[in-house]
Amino acid sequence: MSAIATTWELRDRDPAGQTAHANRPHMRMSVPNLFVVPAYNEIENLPRLLEDLEARPELFPAGSRLFIVDDGSSDGTAEWVERYAGPVPTELVSYGENRGPGAAFRAGFDAALAACNDDANVVTLEADTTSDLNALGAMLGEIDAGAGLVLASVHGGGQMVNVSLLRRFLSRCAGAAVRLLLGLDARTVSSFFRVYRASVLREASQRYGDRLITETGFACKAELLAKIASLGTRIEEVPVDLDGSRRIGESKMAIGPTLAGYWRLFRGSRLDDEAAAASKAPAA
Ligand SMILES: Nc1nc2c(ncn2[C@@H]2O[C@H](COP(=O)(O)OP(=O)(O)O)[C@@H](O)[C@H]2O)c(=O)[nH]1
Numbered sequence: 016m017s018a019i020a021t022t023w024e025l026r027d028r029d030p031a032g033q034t035a036h037a038n039r040p041h042m043r044m045s046v047p048n049l050f051v052v053p054a055y056n057e058i059e060n061l062p063r064l065l066e067d068l069e070a071r072p073e074l075f076p077a078g079s080r081l082f083i084v085d086d087g088s089s090d091g092t093a094e095w096v097e098r099y100a101g102p103v104p105t106e107l108v109s110y111g112e113n114r115g116p117g118a119a120f121r122a123g124f125d126a127a128l129a130a131c132n133d134d135a136n137v138v139t140l141e142a143d144t145t146s147d148l149n150a151l152g153a154m155l156g157e158i159d160a161g162a163g164l165v166l167a168s169v170h171g172g173g174q175m176v177n178v179s180l181l182r183r184f185l186s187r188c189a190g191a192a193v194r195l196l197l198g199l200d201a202r203t204v205s206s207f208f209r210v211y212r213a214s215v216l217r218e219a220s221q222r223y224g225d226r227l228i229t230e231t232g233f234a235c236k237a238e239l240l241a242k243i244a245s246l247g248t249r250i251e252e253v254p255v256d257l258d259g260s261r262r263i264g265e266s267k268m269a270i271g272p273t274l275a276g277y278w279r280l281f282r283g284s285r286l287d288d289e290a291a292a293a294s295k296a297p298a299a
């Protein structure tokens with residue numbers, strides 16, 4: 016039994032010792048996983064991320080790859096990725112100047128989708144090792160069971176530990192606001208840690224084109240979630256803990272610009288609603 020399967024069974028037990036998801040199918044080991052990891056000045060964390068991935072060869076069936084999207088890092092992140100010569104099939108996606116996580120996801124998804132067919136999984140992770148890889152078995156299992164997008168959910172059964180009260184509060188507020196204002200039924204909307212069925216990302220790219228991710232900052236994850244939900248995709252959440260103490264260095268998330276990004280998102284959706292209502296209103 017793989018380390019992932021063992022951990023999965025442990026995580027699936029509720030406090031009373033009952034197996035919560037006994038009927039959930041195990042993940043298909045032959046489907047390629049395309050990892051997309053935005054990285055901005057992560058030289059201190061990337062070596063541990065690669066070690067963590069190297070310890071899980073079962074995550075890399077044939078055709079799998081890791082795309083690290085450097086975004087104008089000044090600490091040698093891109094050079095470190097280029098020098099990496101370990102067993103994980105790794106590619107650097109780089110475009111020089113800092114454009115933010117939204118642009119990084121766009122570039123990473125383009126690279127990943129060009130390298131896989133519709134059955135593959137596209138897995139997004141943080142570069143700072145705070146995405147708990149032990150949860151991937153359960154997340155990939157949900158894709159196998161029919162989900163198009165699986166969110167690692169710190170507010171839907173998981174928890175944030177060693178994370179400041181302010182950040183935990185803001186993360187909960189983002190979830191509540193997205194539920195209320197965008198009408199999405201998701202507990203955790205801001206986590207980088209997700210699994211997308213490649214066909215869903217492709218459909219979303221075809222539907223929205225360049226408008227799929229317009230937010231350059233951290234609100235891009237809520238924007239992408241809303242757009243994928245609009246396709247009628249089945250979205251599932253898996254409880255996952257996030258331990259902030261695994262990261263070396265500071266968070267790159269600037270609170271002001273992130274709040275402004277959410278504001279643009281909510282305002283844009285209201286304007287969309289108004290435009291839709293106006294187009295349905297009978298002519299005077
Ligand atoms: N490509 C790219 N990645 C970024 C940028 N800002 C943050 N990241 C990455 O996005 C992930 C989340 O950022 P992090 O600082 O850990 O934010 P937090 O987890 O919300 O505190 C990490 O992997 C960062 O390296 C950026 O401007 N460009």
Ligand SMILES: [Mg+2]
Nearest residue numbers: 141143145262
């Ligand atoms: Mg982080």
